[in-house]
Amino acid sequence: MKNNQILLCCAMLALAACSSADKYTIRGTWEDGAGQTVYLKTGDDPKQLVTIDSAVVKSDNSFTIRCKAPAEMTPAVLVTPESRTELLLYRSGRPVDVKIWSEMRRKLKPGQTDSVDVKVQLMKLVNPDPETAVYLSGRDMASGHAFISLGGMFMLMNAQEQGLSLDSVFNVKKQMEEAFEQSLEKFLDSTKNFRSSTFFIRDFVLKTRSFAEAQRWYDSLTPAVKESPEGQMLFSAIERDSKFNVGGTPDNFTLPTPDGDTLALYSLRGHIVLLDFWASWCGPCLAEAPNVKKIYEKYHDKGLEVLGVSLDKEGDHDKWVAAIEKHGLNWKHVSSLKGWDCPVAKQFNVTGIPRMYILDREGKIIAQDLRGEELAKKMDEIFADAQ
Structure with a gap:
């Protein structure tokens, strides 16, 4: 009888543990937030998040989801209407605690x-629990990288406007990037x-x-992480993106040309193809254009095709065409005219331009x-090997 009671207790404890792990609980306090609503949202597109739950703050300023x-x-x-925080939902069995509060800060108001x-x-x-802490640290790392890139660009622009030497700016930017x-x-x-x-x-x-760096870091993950659903998700993403990196064969795509054809x-199979992501508004892209033009004129008759994929936006068709004519970009051009939402640019993970790929025959x-x-040296090597 005693043994049966012990087994029953163990079973109840195990069931309680499973029940706890199968739930997530978000507990929070919102200073002076009684009556307000907190929303829990998720989704792949930050602009189209879906509300999956919510809670109204109680009279004691607490809420629970x-x-x-x-x-x-x-x-x-x-x-909330004025604040947000990212978190990670999973079967940890550990509650998530949140604090919402207000404070005074010195800021510039619009027009002042x-x-x-x-x-x-x-x-x-x-x-936050360790897994969530790692996730949030990763988000902070990504934000820090964006800040460094944007800050470096503004420093260079200010230095140019003020006629200052760019050497010191480049050194500071380099130190930030190395750190x-x-x-x-x-x-x-x-x-x-x-x-x-x-x-x-x-x-x-x-x-x-x-891509090689992403593959290296995936390889360094422990077997347990690789075998987890998240590890399998990463493996699938790497396998998918391998098509769009050195050694891979990209999927076919079809886009409109400047004259309205597609x-x-x-259709360029059998040629060496220089796939060039650019835009009419991109200074560095137009600065690279004379080099591409020289390469195209040198090797077009030997089988080189250049395909420019423009990231111009809808309504900028005329600017796109004008840039092609003005700079003598006499090769093939296509564009979805969707800017950074260009589906082909997303496939190739284009986050900055100019971005170029060389495809074999x-x-x-x-x-x-x-x-x-x-780029010129690589083309010389390719066509030297083809002779």
Whole structure:
């Protein structure tokens, strides 16, 4: 009888543990937020998040969201009209604690030159679990990289406007980039046993770094992480993107030409193809154009085709055509006229332009991200081997 009671207790404890792990609970306090609503949203597109739950703040300024936990780790956002915080939903069995409060900060108001005290609402997770902490650190790393890139661009622009030497600006920018690289290596090396690190590799490394680097960091993950649903998700993303990197053969695509016809990538099979992502408004792209023009004139008769994929927007068709004519870009051109939402640019993970790929006669990518002398030298090598 006693043994049966012990077994029953163990079974009840196990059931309670499973029930707890199968739920996620978000507990929070919202300073002076009684009666307000907090929304839990998720989705792949930040502009089209879907509300999956919500809670009204009680009279004591507390709120609770308690629902069934997803089978896989799911990035989500907790949102109010004035603040938000990212979090990670999964079967951890551990509640998520959130704090929402307001404080005065010095800011510039629109149309004013002097800073003023402005009341802002803030939200943060309190003591997030290790997996969530890694996920949030990865998001911070990505934001830091964007800040460095944007800050470097503004420093260069200001230096040029003021007629200052660019050497010191380049040195500062280089130091910032080197510091980021060190932080990136340290972060990835220290998080290879965390399932949530796969989101950072997929969303940042795979999209902004070389494919070889993303593959290297995937290989460094522990077997347990690779075998997890998140690891399999990352593997699928890497396998998919392998088509659009050196050694891969991209899927065919068809886009409109300037005259309203269409052109398919696969129609250029049998030629060496320089796939050039650019835009009429892109200064660095137009600065690279004379080099591409020289290469095209040198090797077009020997089998080189250049295909320009413009990231101009709808309504800029005339600017696109004018740039082609003005700069004598006498090769093949296509564009979806959807700007950065161009489906082909997304397939190739184009996050900056100019971006170039060289495809061999069978359509396989044999080089990418070459410009200037490096691009010319590579073309010389390709056509020397073809003789």
